[in-house]
Amino acid sequence: MTVKVVQDFYLDEFAHCYGCGRLNKDGLHIKSCWDGEESVCQYTPMPYYTGGFPGYVYGGFIASLIDCHGAATASAAKLKEEGFSLDDRPLSRFVSADFLKPTPMGTVLELRGRAKEIKGRKVTISVTLSAEGEIRAKGEVVMVQLPEDRK
């Protein structure tokens, strides 16, 4: 049996995502399959996707995997709930609802950050991301200070 990849069934117009679009030649080509009651995705990051912690995967890369795999799981789960399978009908495209507004391409993005709380090794930062004068996304991130054993 051939395992079907959810992203292969996205309509062409929705197949240009950097993370999972089959038509984005520069992208990551994240692929999600259905496995019983779950969806599954396997990916080995290229060696340059390191994070701030040497030898470990970049947080933004992990967020990308979760985002695209989540979107594919939503498409497949919705289709299944409606009683269809991948070959039956065009697949609906889902995107993350975490953002306030879509962020347009082709313009400069501006991020502003503030320390909300500094408590020992933990610092909480609030960040806004704006484009064309409007806030498109907000984030509150808890950052932890790495040990400085190198001294």
Place this chain on the structure above:
Amino acid sequence: MTVKVVQDFYLDEFAHCYGCGRLNKDGLHIKSCWDGEESVCQYTPMPYYTGGFPGYVYGGFIASLIDCHGAATASAAKLKEEGFSLDDRPLSRFVSADFLKPTPMGTVLELRGRAKEIKGRKVTISVTLSAEGEIRAKGEVVMVQLPEDRK
């Protein structure tokens, strides 16, 4: 006055981050500067960083900007709180505390997703990311179905 870039002051061992490491030749080179009581970062994504919604920026890219800019803001805010400026002493490196455990490089990552709730156009998905048999990150993402006006 030359504006100083926080990431230029990371120690070499912490300067390989895909998002903001000055020593990662394949990376994004996100740069953050201090501006009064805030930090600021400006970035124009390359045209291939599109998301599932045509013409808009990829959510994983937005998460990457927020993550790296948040980490730089935390480093700079902590230094400032201690009464130092960038030239005074080595900068501490902060990383996001959102993840359960660091995710190692050089191994396959496995993501599993499940639909937790399907409610009209909104589907909530829970995702785990594992490496070497251990869960490293969990995410719960609310995904929204794009309108299908193309029909």
